[in-house]
Amino acid sequence: MKWLKRIAAVAATVLLIAVLAVYAFLRGSLPDTTGTIRVAGVAAPVEIIRDRHGVPHIFAASAADAYFALGFVHAQDRLAQMDFMRLTAQGRLAEFIGPAGLDSDRFMRLLDIAGQATAVLAEVSPATRATLDAYSAGVNAFLAARPGPLPPEFALVGREPENWRPADSLLWGELMVLQLSGNWRDELNRARFADRLTPAMVGELWPNFPADGATTLQHLATLYGTLGLDRLAAALPQFEASGASNGWALAGQHTASGKPMLVNDPHLGLNAPDIWYLARLSAPGLDLVGATAPGVPAVILGHNHRFAWGFTTTTVDQFDLFVERLDPADATRYVTPDGPREFARRGATIKVKGAPDQGLTVRATRHGPVLSDLTPTLAAAAPSGHVVALAGPALFGPNRTVEAMFAVNRAHDLGEFTAALADWQAPMQNIFYADVTGNIAFFVPGRVPRRKTGDGFLPQPGWSGEADWIGIVPPAELPRALNPPSGRIVNANNRVVPDDYKYFISRDWDSPYRAARIGERLAPLARADAAAMETILADPVSRFARAALPAMLRVPPADLRGRRALQLLAAWDGAMRRERPEPLIFSAWTRQLTRDLLAEALGKDADQVLREAPRLILAALDGSSAFCRGEAKRCSEAASRALTRALADLARIYGDNIARWRWGSAHFAPFRHPVFGRVPLLRDMVGFRVATDGDFFTVNRGAGRIVDAAYPFAHVHGATYRAIYDLADLDASRFIVAPGQSGHPLSRHWGDLAQPWANGRHFAIAGTQKQLRRSGSVLTLAP
Numbered sequence: 001m002k003w004l005k006r007i008a009a010v011a012a013t014v015l016l017i018a019v020l021a022v023y024a025f026l027r028g029s030l031p032d033t034t035g036t037i038r039v040a041g042v043a044a045p046v047e048i049i050r051d052r053h054g055v056p057h058i059f060a061a062s063a064a065d066a067y068f069a070l071g072f073v074h075a076q077d078r079l080a081q082m083d084f085m086r087l088t089a090q091g092r093l094a095e096f097i098g099p100a101g102l103d104s105d106r107f108m109r110l111l112d113i114a115g116q117a118t119a120v121l122a123e124v125s126p127a128t129r130a131t132l133d134a135y136s137a138g139v140n141a142f143l144a145a146r147p148g149p150l151p152p153e154f155a156l157v158g159r160e161p162e163n164w165r166p167a168d169s170l171l172w173g174e175l176m177v178l179q180l181s182g183n184w185r186d187e188l189n190r191a192r193f194a195d196r197l198t199p200a201m202v203g204e205l206w207p208n209f210p211a212d213g214a215t216t217l218q219h220l221a222t223l224y225g226t227l228g229l230d231r232l233a234a235a236l237p238q239f240e241a242s243g244a245s246n247g248w249a250l251a252g253q254h255t256a257s258g259k260p261m262l263v264n265d266p267h268l269g270l271n272a273p274d275i276w277y278l279a280r281l282s283a284p285g286l287d288l289v290g291a292t293a294p295g296v297p298a299v300i301l302g303h304n305h306r307f308a309w310g311f312t313t314t315t316v317d318q319f320d321l322f323v324e325r326l327d328p329a330d331a332t333r334y335v336t337p338d339g340p341r342e343f344a345r346r347g348a349t350i351k352v353k354g355a356p357d358q359g360l361t362v363r364a365t366r367h368g369p370v371l372s373d374l375t376p377t378l379a380a381a382a383p384s385g386h387v388v389a390l391a392g393p394a395l396f397g398p399n400r401t402v403e404a405m406f407a408v409n410r411a412h413d414l415g416e417f418t419a420a421l422a423d424w425q426a427p428m429q430n431i432f433y434a435d436v437t438g439n440i441a442f443f444v445p446g447r448v449p450r451r452k453t454g455d456g457f458l459p460q461p462g463w464s465g466e467a468d469w470i471g472i473v474p475p476a477e478l479p480r481a482l483n484p485p486s487g488r489i490v491n492a493n494n495r496v497v498p499d500d501y502k503y504f505i506s507r508d509w510d511s512p513y514r515a516a517r518i519g520e521r522l523a524p525l526a527r528a529d530a531a532a533m534e535t536i537l538a539d540p541v542s543r544f545a546r547a548a549l550p551a552m553l554r555v556p557p558a559d560l561r562g563r564r565a566l567q568l569l570a571a572w573d574g575a576m577r578r579e580r581p582e583p584l585i586f587s588a589w590t591r592q593l594t595r596d597l598l599a600e601a602l603g604k605d606a607d608q609v610l611r612e613a614p615r616l617i618l619a620a621l622d623g624s625s626a627f628c629r630g631e632a633k634r635c636s637e638a639a640s641r642a643l644t645r646a647l648a649d650l651a652r653i654y655g656d657n658i659a660r661w662r663w664g665s666a667h668f669a670p671f672r673h674p675v676f677g678r679v680p681l682l683r684d685m686v687g688f689r690v691a692t693d694g695d696f697f698t699v700n701r702g703a704g705r706i707v708d709a710a711y712p713f714a715h716v717h718g719a720t721y722r723a724i725y726d727l728a729d730l731d732a733s734r735f736i737v738a739p740g741q742s743g744h745p746l747s748r749h750w751g752d753l754a755q756p757w758a759n760g761r762h763f764a765i766a767g768t769q770k771q772l773r774r775s776g777s778v779l780t781l782a783p
Contacts, residue, residue, distance in 0.1 A: 028148035030744055031076035033777040037145050041068050041137040042783050047769065048073060049776040054741035054749030057280040057776070059769050064134040066283040067297045069781055071138025071164070074277065078294035078743040079142070080153040081273055082168075083161045084674065085295055089171035090114045094358070095351040096157045102350065102358060103237040106374050109348045110362050111178075111390075117170035119398040128406050132166035135297030139164035141781075151744060153675045172296050173402055177318075177393060179268070180243040180427035183456075183508045184319040184390060185236070189609050191321075191459050192229040196602060200626035204616040205609060206457075208507050228372070232388060233608070235374045243268055244493050244510060244717070245312035246537070246699055247432045248518055249440040251487030256527040257728030260434035263533045264301060264310025265719040267701050272671035272687070272751070273743035276300075276721045278735055280765050288409055289730075289765050291721045291737070298405050301721060303733060306412055307435035308725035312491045316428035316448055316506045317455070320391045320469075322367040322462035326384075334365055334387070337465035341366065367391040367462055389462060391469065393426040396447050401425050404445070414439050421445040422475065430491050436727050442481040442489045444496055448473040448505055455504050473503045490518050492699070511614055513543040513697040521699075530734055533724045538700050538760030540693040544614050545574040545586055551621035552589070555639045561647050562640075564658050565589075576698055578664030578691045585661070587695060587713055588650055590617050591706045593642035597627035610707040612696045664691030666713040667702060671739045671754060686745035690758045694718065700760070722762060734762035 033050050044061035046069045051057065056073045060066035074082060087093050091108035093101025108114070124132070140163045154161065190202060197205070244267035252258045268275055276291040281299065290302015301310055327333035333340040343363035350358040363370040368391045393399060400423040407420030417433060421443055424431075428446035433439070449469040454460055460467035479496050481489060493510035520543075521536045522528070553570055557563045565585050572582040594613055597620060598606035619625035621639060623632030647658075654661045668689040676682040692715045694702030703717040724734040738757035742749040756762075 027746060029151050030148075030747060032147065033076075033779050036780040036782050038782050039072070039141040039145055040783075041134075041141050042781055044783065046781040048779045048781065049769070049772040050779070051765070051767070051772060051776050053278075053753065053763060054747075055278045055280065055765055057765070057767070057769075057772055058282065060281075060283040063283050063286045064130065066281045066286055067131050067134040068138035068141070070279060070281060070292065070297055071135040071140075072142050072781060073279070074292070074294045075139045075142035075164075077741060077747075077749075078273060078277060079139075079161070080151045080675070081743050082139070082164075082295040083154075083159070085175065086168050086171055089117070089175050091348070091350065094353065096159050096353055098353040099355055102352065103235065103374075105350050106235075106358075106360055107237045109350065109360055110369050110371070110374060111392075111394075112346075112362075112369075113171060113174045113178075114167075116174050116394055116399065117167045120170050120400070120402060121167045123398050123400070125403060127410075128403055129166065131297050131406055132169055135169060136164045136166050156675060156679075169296050170402055172293055173399065173405075177399065177426045180313050180429075181316070181318045181392070183315070183317055183506075184321055185233075186508065187321050187456065187459055188229060188233055190457065192233060193602060193605070193609065194458070198626055201601060204619055204626060205611065205613050206508070207511075207615045208509070229388075232371055232374075236371075243313035243315075243427075244701060244703070246492045246514060246518060246701070246719075247310050247312040247430065248488065248490040248522065249432050249434050249442070250522070250528055251440050251483065252438055253487045254522075254525060254528055255726075255728075256529040257726060259436065259726070259728035260438060260440050261528060261530075261533060261727065262308045262310060262432055262434040262440070262725040263537065263723070264312075264432060264725075265537060265701075265722040266301065266311060266313075267703070267718050268720045269717055270669050270671065270715065270720065270738070272673055272677075272739050273741075274720055274737045274739065276737050277741060278737055278765060282769075286409075289733070290723065290735070294743075298409055300405065301723065303725050303730050304409075304412075305730065307414070307417065307433060308723075308727065308730065308733070309408065309417070309434075310432045310723065310725075311429040312432075313493055314428040314430050314444055314446070314496060314506065315493055315508045315510060316446065317504075317508065318393050318426055318428060318447070318449065320367075320449070320451075320456045320467070321371075321459035322365070322389045322391060322467070323459050324365050324367070324370070324387050324389050325461070325463040326386065328385070335463040336366060337463070343370070363387075365389045365462065367468075368395065388459065391449075393447055395449075395469065396425065396472065399425050401427075413437075414441065418443070430496060432489065432491075434725065434727050436730075438727075439483055440487075440489055441483070442479075442491070444479040444505075445475065446478070448478070448503065451504065455507055457507060473505070477503065488519075488522060490515055490522070492518060511544070511697065513547075513614075514699050514701070517541060517543050517699050530724050530726055530732065534734065534760060534762060536699060537719075537722055537724070538693070540576045540698050540700050542574050542576050542583075542695055542697045544697040545572075545576070545583075545695075548586075548590070548614075548617060548621060549574065551618070552586075552639070555621070555636060555643060558640055558644045561651070561656075561658065562643050565643065565647055568658065576663060576667075576693055576695045576702070578662065578667060578693050580663055581658055581661035583663035583695065584650065584654075584666055584713075585647070585658070587663075587667075588646035589643050591712060592646040592649075593617060593620060593639055594706070596638055596642050596645075597625065601627055607707050612703075612706065614697070662691075663693075663713075666711075667692060667695070667704070667715055669702075669715040669718070669738070669754070669758065670711070671751060673745060676745065686750075688739075688751055688754070690754050692718075692758045719757075722757075724762060731766035732764060733766075735765055736762045 091105040288299040325335040327340040404423040424445035433441040492514035494515040495509040576583040628634035672687040694700035696703040702715040739751040739754035
């Protein structure tokens with residue numbers, strides 16, 4: 001026994017020493033935020049003062065030195081995130097994480113994201129190239145000067161990052177085009193189930209179904225059934241392909257200060273670290289504050305000393321799927337209106353950690369790359385006679401949006417800002433503007449394809465040319481507004497053009513609930529201030545819930561639990577508050593009803609299109625849904641069964657006392673590290689969650705993935721950045737990101753902003769250099 005105790009003591013000591021050694025190693029990879037670091041690449045000393053939130057205030061003698069320093073601090077705090085973005089876009093994940101990265105790599109290689117970035121770089125202006133070069137030099141200066149080990153992610157995957165190149169900074173924009181223009185996946189799903197969903201059903205799942213939809217579906221449904229679209233959908237990588245946002249601008253007539261105010265919160269997937277990184281850049285001719293994207297030398301959203309700007313996603317249709325017919329006489333060619341053409345071809349080799357290299361041959365038609373070339377198995381299984389190609393903004397040549405973004409950062413007034421947007425191409429955004437002279441404005445710049453016929457709702461035949469793109473919507477005729485008489489501009493991804501607008505832009509507008517709620521909150525405000533704007537951003541009321549409740553309360557409950565749930569809902573105001581049970585009852589019920597109705601039509605494939613479907617729910621509750629054949633009795637019975645099932649599921653998880661259920665128990669933001677979150681022993685050590693308000697339809701957006709069986713209501717999509725700009729005092733503007741500024745789990749700024757973000761709080765990014773020195777950490781980059 002003595003020997004066993006001694007062995008155990010020695011083992012415990014060794015383990016403790018090992019843990020302490022690992023901890024010391026990880027602590028050694030934290031960046032230096034004080035002192036002086038000598039670097040090659042700056043012309044004069046640059047002072048970087050991090051405030052108590054970890055936000056760097058960069059004071060430089062030139063714009064080039066400021067962008068150099070931005071590259072340096074991005075690398076200090078987010079190097080692993082930058083490198084992951086780069087490897088993702090280049091199609092090189094499998095090289096370091098093994099076969100798990102292959103689906104993503106094949107997709108990125110097929111679209112040639114890295115090639116597109118290289119093409120953009122070849123055409124940038126000298127001013128833009130100088131900014132990209134300065135930023136890259138700053139990133140590489142950190143790699144050369146770092147005193148300790150790399151961030152721990154690199155040790156885990158066994159990678160030493162190569163130097164940063166200017167083209168690497170352009171990859172982020174190309175990825176955002178994919179993320180914010182993903183409606184072609186809906187095209188694919190609509191085609192997959194064209195023979196099983198009636199036009200009315202499709203209209204409830206994807207509202208605003210065109211009047212001629214029945215003819216289109218009947219004409220193409222047989223063809224879609226032969227294309228192997230299920231296999232194609234399964235081969236596509238699973239990545240976030242959506243965007244939402246809120247934005248509004250108020251003229252001085254509605255504000256307490258008499259100057260405009262601008263409010264913006266872009267909605268994207270919540271991650272740890274966040275997609276955004278707050279920063280301030282100050283140099284002669286340069287005064288920028290706001291959200292930057294690690295890897296990119298620009299303030300994407302923010303303000304200078306004269307104006308502020310923000311974005312919401314337009315949900316424009318910039319991608320189409322085309323069904324191409326192969327030449328019956330030669331399968332290496334495809335049919336066009338002008339006769340057969342040969343496919344353009346290129347090859348790629350994907351390195352795979354722990355496995356043989358994978359070859360990829362990509363074919364392209366006049367419309368774009370052939371999606372069925374994603375895998376050899378898929379290509380071999382493609383139906384005889386046809387393939388599917390993806391058309392996107394790359395058809396118009398290199399994407400010049402980077403020029404627009406950098407020009408916005410250099411602009412000084414409305415005229416220069418407007419001129420900068422001439423180069424904006426993709427992703428399409430609604431852009432808000434407000435300035436110190438009193439102007440408010442709204443722009444929708446970008447390249448929108450003009451189609452001969454159709455609206456991109458479904459894959460179109462490529463051989464006939466009937467749905468070909470024939471140019472772009474003239475930029476001068478795209479929507480815009482300057483100082484509207486109402487003094488208010490509001491958008492929450494809702495429709496931006498009237499019904500009689502002569503060009504097709506999109507049919508995938510978001511539901512109007514958020515925009516209507518913002519308008520409802522703004523209407524009574526005669527003297528709006530930042531505090532009032534903060535409460536609107538945090539607004540948890542669901543207008544969809546309020547619209548559905550009257551009909552829900554008429555549904556006959558099947559048991560005592562159902563009656564108690566309806567009693568709670570009858571007294572509820574529709575606010576999705578984390579501390580209440582009613583939001584959980586409402587959300588579980590609507591999810592169950594949607595699943596049940598889809599399952600009746602699609603069986604085991606129902607989850608393939610399971611989504612928030614407010615039109616379907618409202619139609620089912622009023623007895624008119626096509627999913628219950630438009631029969632009121634069938635709809636009522638389905639709603640009653642769904643209530644019973646949903647409540648039974650909730651009782652199994654949260655107990656029998658309905659009054660003690662809490663929305664926040666199911667609705668929480670799970671901040672999970674993208675690498676360590678996949679390692680069982682580390683997942684819970686570095687990940688965390690915070691309970692939140694809101695849902696898919698609230699201004700304080702808290703969207704989940706209701707197809708997720710384990711956590712259907714987890715808050716995985718929402719405000720990744722919030723900002724309130726007061727043009728009377730831009731230094732008083734308020735900001736927040738979540739969960740924190742740092743990408744390092746041992747940093748005190750890894751998750752320090754998560755709870756303030758969840759509680760709707762914000763802070764200023766301001767102060768003189770002298771003031772900031774007194775309370776911040778000061779790092780000097782010296783030549």
